[in-house]
Amino acid sequence: MEQKLFVYNTLTRKKEEFIPLNPGHVGMYVCGPTVYSDVHIGNCRTFISFDLIFRYLLHLGYKVRYVRNITDAGHLEGDSDEGEDKVSKKAKIAQLEPMEIVQKYTVDFHSVMQVFNALPPSIEPTATGHIIEQIELVKDILAKGYAYEVDGSVYFDVEKYNQTQDYGILNGRKLEDMLNNTRSLGGQNEKHGKLDFALWIKAKPEHLMKWPSPWGMGFPGWHLECSAMSNKYLGHQFDIHGGGIDLMPTHHTNEIAQNVACCGKNPASYWLHTNMLTTNGQKMSKSLGNSFLPHELFLGAHPLLKKGYSPMTVRFFFMQASYRSTVDFSNEAIEAAEIFYKKLAETAKKLAVLQQNAVTGVDEETDKAINEFCDDCYHSMNDNFNSPKTLEALNNLSKWINSYSANTRNSGEITAATFERMKKTYNDFFFDVLGLKQDDNENADTDDLMNLVIKLRNEAKANKDYATSDKIREGLKNIGFQLNDNKQGTTDWIRI
Ligand code: AMP
Ligand code: ZN
DSSP states (O other): OOOOOEEEETTTTEEEEOOOSSTTEEEEEEOOOBTTSOOOHHHHHHHHHHHHHHHHHHHTTOEEEEEEOBBOSSOBGGGSSOSOBHHHHHHHHHTSOHHHHHHHHHHHHHHHHHHTTOOOOSBOOBSGGGHHHHHHHHHHHHHTTSEEEETTEEEEOHHHHHHHSOTTTTTTOOHHHHHHTOOOOTTTTTOSSTTOEEEEEEOOTTOSSOBOOTTSSEEEOHHHHHHHHHHHHHOSSEEEEEEEGGGIIIIIHHHHHHHHHHHSSOSEEEEEEEOOEEETTEEOOTTTTOOOOHHHHHHTOSTTOSSOOOHHHHHHHHHTSOTTSOEEEOHHHHHHHHHHHHHHHHHHHHHHHOOOOOOOSOOHHHHHHHHHHHHHHHHHHHBTOOHHHHHHHHHHHHHHHHHHHTTSSOGGGSOHHHHHHHHHHHHIIIIIISOOOOSSSOHHHHHHHHHHHHHHHHHHHHTTOHHHHHHHHHHHHHTTEEEEEETTEEEEEEEO
16 A cells, blocks of 8 residues: 655645655654643643654654653743743752752653653653753854854844844744734843844853853753754754644744754754644643643543543543644543543454454455555545544444454455454554553553552642642542552552
8 A cells, every 4th residue: 555644844834745854764853841840731742642643653664763852951931031940940949959850850751651651752862961062053053153142141143044044934924023023022132133032041140050151151042952952863954843833933933043053954854733732722831720730630630620531541532633733621522532442442352352254255345345444544644643534444443343243244254364454453553553552451551650640649748738639539539549548658559
């Protein structure tokens, strides 16, 4: 079967055939989390969407180098060049070292990704681990004449860049329009132009995370780390650059400008953006207070939730929409996802033990229909990773698998090759591509999940947040888990 993959490229605003720079290989960079607090379910949606993309590229046989960074320095409150570093701010409040904050939230992020069955990236570099590379990049951009230094800080000169390049190439906006619609922000007295952004920021004496540089003690601007790390691990040009759509207008626009300025090249051929998870139509976000955390969703421990939903139900819920559509969270929608997920998971169980009856005579029409549903799995994923259509195709296959399993139809009515293809396609797409797995009877996963929940509850107790800790205990009880508390806190649990 011919397999041309088409992806929607934000850069060209159209669907294009995916042709990697090096045949058989894919370089993919995705902006990772800023590890200063727990990831909410919206962040998880973005990372799960890229996990789907990663998994499908692997399924097609590509050798994929997937780089997803950890932002542990340089990301200021308000996402601009103003305010405190998010990590340092949290460290001061918690009276901890910034690296203790980074460690805690990185470990938690990994546990959450594991619970959602997301594959780890090939490389997960950190901003603090690449200060030297970032300084080199600033030097390079200065040498090329696209940046200037003022009193220990270095800024990118957007208007100068736009004289020869198109600064708005990704967001599709004209420079004048952007200038007219931009407020004066931090460092404005130092910046030559309103849109200029910091490559390197001079550290105030009380600033916790700072490094020596040719411009004095300071720290890198947020946009710089992704250019430095993608350059280092994927080269000046690679195939896919991804992130949430909210990163596109500024963070990714600036990343392109930095790369073109230093290396003369837009770093990625295809820019892929995931859309937002919303609650009541509003983007889910920490600052708006309308977000909930993975464990709250698993336990139903949030006023917006009627009950808890398993990680695989949540993953399935995300797969029911294209990664480019917004998804509005509602109990009704996720309840429907739960029913659908259980149905397809049940089919996978039946399929695992299904043996074909002896082929007695092939029903051409059925044989053709089953082959077409198998083709549909590929067609849908080849059409910009259209997972809802893939689920539809699996649902169609599921109807046949269930009738063969119940013997309401004779599985000997299709060829042995079609039977094997049906089995392989269903398993490949359900488990490997969509990244789903069985929810129950998987003790190892339950252990991971319970360890995560117990850890979060112990933290809540340590912070004297007894309301949350009680909510977790009650929520778990309602779904059949009893926590055993002892002097050390909660260390184990039983099913009740
Ligand atoms: P941050 O840690 O804030 O840098 O965000 C990590 C990733 O989550 C980024 O790619 C964001 O675009 C993405 N993100 C943030 N909010 C949402 C949301 N409500 N829905 C989907 N993705 C989101
Ligand atoms: Zn980035």
